[in-house]
Amino acid sequence: MNINKISILGCGWLGLPLGEFFVKSGFSVKGSTHNLEKINILKDAGIEPFLIDLSPSLNKDADKKFFDSDILIVCIPPKRRADIIEYHQNQMKSLIESIELGSIKKVLLVSSTSVYPNTNGHVDENCILPPAKDSGTALRIVENLFMQNDHFQTTILRFGGLIGYDRLPGRFLSGKKNLKNGSSPVNLIHRDDCIGIISLLLNKEYWGKIVNGVMPEHPTRKEFYTLAAEKEGFDVPIFEEEQSNQFKIIDSIVVGHVLPYSFKYSSPLHTLM
Numbered sequence: 001m002n003i004n005k006i007s008i009l010g011c012g013w014l015g016l017p018l019g020e021f022f023v024k025s026g027f028s029v030k031g032s033t034h035n036l037e038k039i040n041i042l043k044d045a046g047i048e049p050f051l052i053d054l055s056p057s058l059n060k061d062a063d064k065k066f067f068d069s070d071i072l073i074v075c076i077p078p079k080r081r082a083d084i085i086e087y088h089q090n091q092m093k094s095l096i097e098s099i100e101l102g103s104i105k106k107v108l109l110v111s112s113t114s115v116y117p118n119t120n121g122h123v124d125e126n127c128i129l130p131p132a133k134d135s136g137t138a139l140r141i142v143e144n145l146f147m148q149n150d151h152f153q154t155t156i157l158r159f160g161g162l163i164g165y166d167r168l169p170g171r172f173l174s175g176k177k178n179l180k181n182g183s184s185p186v187n188l189i190h191r192d193d194c195i196g197i198i199s200l201l202l203n204k205e206y207w208g209k210i211v212n213g214v215m216p217e218h219p220t221r222k223e224f225y226t227l228a229a230e231k232e233g234f235d236v237p238i239f240e241e242e243q244s245n246q247f248k249i250i251d252s253i254v255v256g257h258v259l260p261y262s263f264k265y266s267s268p269l270h271t272l273m
Contacts, residue, residue, distance in 0.1 A: 067102025110188030182222035182239030217267035
């Protein structure tokens, strides 16, 4: 991997441990936060901190040295708001303008499998069906903005639902009743494997591609969230006795196939052991 300097936009739940991983691997890491209180947390992790805010334009006092790196990893999900599509698009347009003025030539854009609609079957990276929700539409538009830009190469990494550590899935549906789609398969991934897959893509210099990051096994919502609640000491959710007709099973034709990868957690059930 011919990379020395890595910038991570958004050192939150995923970005911060990702930055710590690359610091321990010997890279020079720059990380951004929009919260002044997190500056010292980044410093303590060995990450050079930058105050970057996209609201939706880039803050005028943003240090342009953040964009002096070999690669940029973008970990900024769309904000939940009424104008999510327009707002997220404007955020990323402002970001792209700054990338173009810097030295970055490779971008890894962390996206989501919410870009895929429910097909009642399997979908993979070749699926071009339009998203069903505004959040997915916002992501798909932004993905295209990055992929079509000639100033740098972009790989899109679409993660399933993120779990692990303080994200206890047993709490998500705890005590809820009359829940639908209990027989729907879940599409999840543990944070450790998120970091492992990102490292794999950088090591293999897998650029200009779309990649799904999801555990290869898909238990049902009822099976997984019931067991999670039991294991974690929460009230068990109650699902209606019906067959689901709203689901999708996310497959990856890259991770584990085109690029060999051994999941630390190949099934959501393994995270509960």
